[in-house]
Amino acid sequence: MRATYSLAAALAALVPAAAGAQSANDAAAERGAEVYRNVCAPCHDRLPEGAAIEMLAGPESLTLKYRGALSPYITERPDLASYEVLSMFLRKGTGSMPPFRKTELSDEDIAAIAAYFARTSAGSR
Amino acid sequence: MAVLPPNVSAEAFQSAIRELADAVGPEWVFTSDEDLEPYRDPYSPMRDTPRELLASAAVAPASVEQVQQIVRIANKYKTPLYPISTGKNYGYGGASPNLSGSIIVDLKRMNRILRVDDERNFALVEPGVTYFDLYRYIQERGLKVWIDCADVGWGGLVGNALDRGMGYTMPFFREHANAICGLEVVLPNGEIMRTGMGALPGADTWQEYRHGYGPDPAGLFPQGNFGIVTKMGFRLMPQPEHYRTGLIRIPKRRDLIPAIKIVNYLSDSHMIGEVFYESPLRALLGDAGFRDAANRRGGADDAELDRYAAEAKLPAWQIELQFYGPEKTCLANWEYAKERFEREIPGATFVDGESLDVPLTEEQLYNPKPWFRNGLWHRLASQGIPSMDAWSLVNSRSPANPDGEVVAHAGFFPIIPRSGEAVFKAQRVFGDAFHDLGLPPFNAALSTPLVWAMFAYQMVFPVPDGDLERAHRVLLHLIRVGAENGFGDYRAPPMYQDLVSSTYSFGGNALRRFHETLKDAIDPNGILAPGRGGVWPSAYSQYRLDWDREA
Numbered sequence: 001m002r003a004t005y006s007l008a009a010a011l012a013a014l015v016p017a018a019a020g021a022q023s024a025n026d027a028a029a030e031r032g033a034e035v036y037r038n039v040c041a042p043c044h045d046r047l048p049e050g051a052a053i054e055m056l057a058g059p060e061s062l063t064l065k066y067r068g069a070l071s072p073y074i075t076e077r078p079d080l081a082s083y084e085v086l087s088m089f090l091r092k093g094t095g096s097m098p099p100f101r102k103t104e105l106s107d108e109d110i111a112a113i114a115a116y117f118a119r120t121s122a123g124s125r
Numbered sequence: 126m127a128v129l130p131p132n133v134s135a136e137a138f139q140s141a142i143r144e145l146a147d148a149v150g151p152e153w154v155f156t157s158d159e160d161l162e163p164y165r166d167p168y169s170p171m172r173d174t175p176r177e178l179l180a181s182a183a184v185a186p187a188s189v190e191q192v193q194q195i196v197r198i199a200n201k202y203k204t205p206l207y208p209i210s211t212g213k214n215y216g217y218g219g220a221s222p223n224l225s226g227s228i229i230v231d232l233k234r235m236n237r238i239l240r241v242d243d244e245r246n247f248a249l250v251e252p253g254v255t256y257f258d259l260y261r262y263i264q265e266r267g268l269k270v271w272i273d274c275a276d277v278g279w280g281g282l283v284g285n286a287l288d289r290g291m292g293y294t295m296p297f298f299r300e301h302a303n304a305i306c307g308l309e310v311v312l313p314n315g316e317i318m319r320t321g322m323g324a325l326p327g328a329d330t331w332q333e334y335r336h337g338y339g340p341d342p343a344g345l346f347p348q349g350n351f352g353i354v355t356k357m358g359f360r361l362m363p364q365p366e367h368y369r370t371g372l373i374r375i376p377k378r379r380d381l382i383p384a385i386k387i388v389n390y391l392s393d394s395h396m397i398g399e400v401f402y403e404s405p406l407r408a409l410l411g412d413a414g415f416r417d418a419a420n421r422r423g424g425a426d427d428a429e430l431d432r433y434a435a436e437a438k439l440p441a442w443q444i445e446l447q448f449y450g451p452e453k454t455c456l457a458n459w460e461y462a463k464e465r466f467e468r469e470i471p472g473a474t475f476v477d478g479e480s481l482d483v484p485l486t487e488e489q490l491y492n493p494k495p496w497f498r499n500g501l502w503h504r505l506a507s508q509g510i511p512s513m514d515a516w517s518l519v520n521s522r523s524p525a526n527p528d529g530e531v532v533a534h535a536g537f538f539p540i541i542p543r544s545g546e547a548v549f550k551a552q553r554v555f556g557d558a559f560h561d562l563g564l565p566p567f568n569a570a571l572s573t574p575l576v577w578a579m580f581a582y583q584m585v586f587p588v589p590d591g592d593l594e595r596a597h598r599v600l601l602h603l604i605r606v607g608a609e610n611g612f613g614d615y616r617a618p619p620m621y622q623d624l625v626s627s628t629y630s631f632g633g634n635a636l637r638r639f640h641e642t643l644k645d646a647i648d649p650n651g652i653l654a655p656g657r658g659g660v661w662p663s664a665y666s667q668y669r670l671d672w673d674r675e676a
Binding site: 039056 | 153155159160162163164165167168183185211212213215219220231233234253257261278279487488491492493511512513514516517
């Protein structure tokens with residue numbers, strides 16, 4: 001029952017066929033921002049200034065993993081702005097993050113998060 | 126990884142899958158290894174072993190009618206089903222079934238919030254609704270009700286209550302199964318049933334009076350397998366005006382006995398919320414002599430620990446109380462608590478904590494230097510706000526273990542009487558259980574009840590990579606030793622549900638036999654979650670796990 005899927009197909013699903021690539025990316029990024037807020041941010045977002053990092057499992061763990069070599073905040077990671085890379089982590093899980101089912105996070109959602117990360121990580125390395 | 130349902134041919138299975146696809150749409154039936162990967166339990170102690178419990182397929186309905194169709198197809202082909210709500214019951218099996226080969230009925234797409242009433246204080250939701258979803262809904266509409274949240278906000282209200290999860294606000298709401306008020310259930314024959322006042326056409330009291338008239342079967346569905354719950358009502362806590370905390374320190378080890386009596390009174394009189402116990406003597410664990418004293422086989426010597434406490438000028442225990450309500454009553458209840466402790470426990474001392482109007486500001490919520498212990502993991506939950514803070518408990522890395530890899534986690538949650546004597550007995554029993562297995566000690570004499578609603582004594586074991594077998598042995602031993610001492614586990618992953626169920630053995634396992642008589646009558650093909658809660662239908666009874674025999 002599995003359909004072959006690609007980032008292009010995911011983006012195309014988000015906007016009318018006639019719309020241009022830029023519109024598709026913008027629409028995907030907007031949707032990605034919402035998905036990120038609802039699904040990713042509770043573990044991975046920044047806390048208010050001065051808050052204890054122990055309150056967030058994602059940055060706490062990634063700070064220890066990368067020790068400054070990479071940002072512990074996933075929105076700042078251009079290498080994650082990819083449907084294929086995100087799918088690998090989200091469908092299989094990594095570390096203490098479990099995998100996400102298609103009923104929780106669709107392929108379109110993952111593509112949208114990738115588009116959002118492309119926007120948020122621009123200028124980061 | 127391909128696995129078929131027991132006693133179902135590949136041909137019949139494919140026919141069932143085709144009919145399921147017709148019922149819900151082919152894109153919502155999953156059979157490939159890749160799509161089924163997230164339905165495996167990522168933290169199972171049996172992961173990647175022949176014992177791992179695996180699904181044959183998953184199907185995701187979007188409506189009650191589709192759930193009915195799925196049940197009818199399962200009866201036709203005798204394919205066992207295993208319903209999940211949001212599938213986030215990690216530590217208790219996640220989205221994986223009790224019986225390998227079951228088809229997962231993934232209810233995540235049924236995610237409507239049907240009603241929230243902040244004048245009569247209830248909600249009605251579908252199984253796919255998470256704590257985060259309901260919180261957003263309430264906030265967006267400015268409703269004045271709180272959710273009693275589970276540890277992690279991505280969990281579902283329905284699934285958590287059906288596994289009898291617990292939370293962190295006032296006693297009435299903390300036991301989530303107790304806050305259930307009204308169920309809609311698809312029965313194993315495909316019929317829809319509503320419990321309580323939901324059975325009375327036209328009644329607007331489904332979420333207010335849970336029992337209706339006659340025997341109330343609602344209690345059969347938590348940790349049971351008598352139907353698929355498609356709607357659930359909850360009582361909600363009205364948003365309080367004010368929040369106050371206070372800390373009580375008591376000098377001697379045996380002071381815990383009168384302290385718990387007072388706390389029971391405060392809690393059962395609805396004067397306080399969740400209680401946090403701690404022993405400041407943890408500061409002495411760097412001292413090898415003290416560590417030995419706290420981990421001694423046969424239990425700690427009270428006088429010896431009191432000497433350590435006196436020399437270090439530390440209290441034996443501290444107890445944090447939380448108050449909710451109007452500012453005046455929060456203060457009055459705190460003053461009353463202090464009077465009781467002062468009168469009944471010589472040497473008790475007190476620290477006024479926070480006194481804040483609700484809702485707390487962002488600065489107050491995320492205060493990096495909270496007054497007391499609950500400031501980190503439970504800070505948001507104490508304010509009815511779902512979060513993922515508690516996920517740090519199972520994080521693969523921590524400052525103490527920066528390169529660590531945690532591949533499994535499991536909990537053991539025995540129910541212990543609400544008395545200081547019982548706490549001391551539990552410390553000895555489980556401390557000795559660790560000695561029995563030659564395991565590193567866990568500072569038994571300083572351990573405290575973690576969850577107060579039912580006085581469940583909680584222990585969580587991070588399991589290092591390659592040590593799954595040890596985790597398995599620990600759990601089997603703790604379940605058995607706990608039961609021998611009257612401390613029954615209240616909740617367990619599928620792999621251990623048969624063992625836990627077998628320990629509730631009064632009258633020659635009369636309770637389990639009653640459940641299974643009902644099961645066979647209500648679900649003659651045994652298609653619904655066979656084995657859940659240790660309840661096996663005749664059709665699959667040979668799959669009951671007997672760890673005693675396997676040992």
